Amino acid sequence: MKTRNINLFLLFTALVFGFLSSCKKDDADIPISTKPEIGTLEIGSDNNQTVKAGSDLHLEGDIVAEALIDKIVIEIHQEGGGNFKLAKVYTDEKYVGKKNATFHEHMDIPSEAPAGQYHFHFTVTDKAGNSTTVESPLTIQAADAKVAFKLVFTEVDAHAHGDHFHDIADKSGVEPISVSFDNSGKALGDGHAHIKPAGVYKIDFKQFDAAGQEIQGQYIKDKATASLYKAFLTGGAFVLNSNSTTSSGAVFQTKETTYGDGSTVTGAVETTGITSYFTAGKDNAGEKDVAFVLRKFKDAATKATITRADWNRADYVAKYPGEDIIQLSFEMHAEEGED
Template identity: 65%
Template sequence: MKTRNIRFFFLLSTILLGFLSSCKNDNDEIPALAKPQIGTLEIGSGNNKTVQAGSDLHLEGDILAEALIAKIEIEVHQEGGGQYKFTKAYTDGKYIGVKNATFHEHIDVPGDAPAGAYHFHFIVTDKAGNATTAESALTITAADVKPSFKLIFTEVAGTPHGNHFHDLADKSNAEPMTINFNEKGQALSGGHAHLHPAKIYKIEFKQYNTSAQEIQNQYILNKSTADYYKAFLVGGSFILNPNTTGENGAIFQTRETKYADGTTISDATETTGIITYFTAGNVNAGEKQVLFVLRKLKDSSTKATITRTDWNLSNYETKFAGQDLVKLSFELHAEED
């Protein structure tokens, strides 16, 4: 009996020592609170480390953070004594609070960025406060074409309800996203809008003359002028919000409040679409090819017949006689952060 107990104690000790040794080896391989690791970072198309002002910078690379990712920051600043710089930060969304992430984004480069040599910083900070930076040279080339049109997307607060929104309000620190277009309506930058499907965005339409002056207010000078113009967002086969049971469909609400002469727009059918509010809705998640259209109607009485659910009609051209003056083509990526 005594011998059996000794043998049992010896076996138990051997198993325990083996377990502790195994744990020690595992911990040796993964140091506690190790700094974030940034894999090879692809900067620019084909990793060419070059981007044109007014376009977007492709970035892609893997991140490993044992203490979980807390923040990702991007800073680009001029070399050679120049003062120009721009930044971007990610503090929430799909990259935050995870251990492993493949970072893939297209960062808007301002159109007024001077051409020349820049220095690029990619900084990952974990929840323990450790930070790792990847750096690279970057060349920004001049924007050789001035945009004729822009669509500016900015997240706002609000609540979808049927075919429109309630309680729309600007959000502090919301960062606009811009797509620039040439005179033919072709995107000069990446041509894609990455929007969270459940969030609401204010869309501002801008048009420029050859002197780079804004001229979009020509369409809403006063009521008699604006009665001939209406914006549509066509393509994408959206499921509209009124056709859902959970308020999770698409809404495109034209919503100026004043004409350019300062008089108040008094009815929903009078709005044109120089300013609109949009949500794709969760039921429309995914990638869609769409057109922002500004149409000149054949007569001034037609506009009052265009309802808030007519914005995505495939037969809008035949239903509402007139001519498309502006057609801006872009990809809409309705994806969660």
């Protein structure tokens, strides 16, 4: 029995010393003077050294580390006197302890990163403490402005009569015209609505929440809610159709037919302008700076006093107490030959 225990002890001791000896041998095999090698490193889509704030930076390249990878560090700092910096350390098991690895990651660039020129550092450190760094210029572009509002112009068949339209019908083969706006109401892109002077357009007002869901229905969810809101089209010094000597003036007719709860909108004064119809008219051909305004009144009685001829009043603020909760400013180009 004692002999058996002694034999087991000797076997265990031999295994321990063998393991330690192996570790020492492995450590001794690490070429401590050989630095990691970084192959061609792709920085950005198609290696364009460019990324947009609010998106991610594509990075890909091959690494060879004879002493095995310990960590990979990325540092990005602003050039030209700026102090914005980014840093990230990668210690994933797919890299650490590996001699050969393909680094492929997408590094998030926050939307608040200032647009401009940056310096990029990619450093690989091995288990022997050796490091190799690849540097590159990097351009961070401004983040895309989020679309908070949109006006969609869709040409329809209709006839202007005084201050309103008759015989409104959809028109086939029509491509809608959209103007998008940021949260402040500033137009994005070229900020222009190119329309035909004599064309009649359905205008759909859209508002989006942070998730991109449409929320403009909140203003007409029922009659009681809608009684506090009305849309105006301000600026432009339009010749109104009702004042035109040629019957070629402008008409802006707010025209929802139902509230969000399914009940019917009755009468001209009940409409709000989440859906409306518009023509500039030939009397107003050319370029105009205008604004689509959604005004909230101090009391429900105010809306009932607004007629179809009041949509372009210069004194609407004083005339109808309340506040403009939305104001979308853009250029309207009512020109012949527009599609």
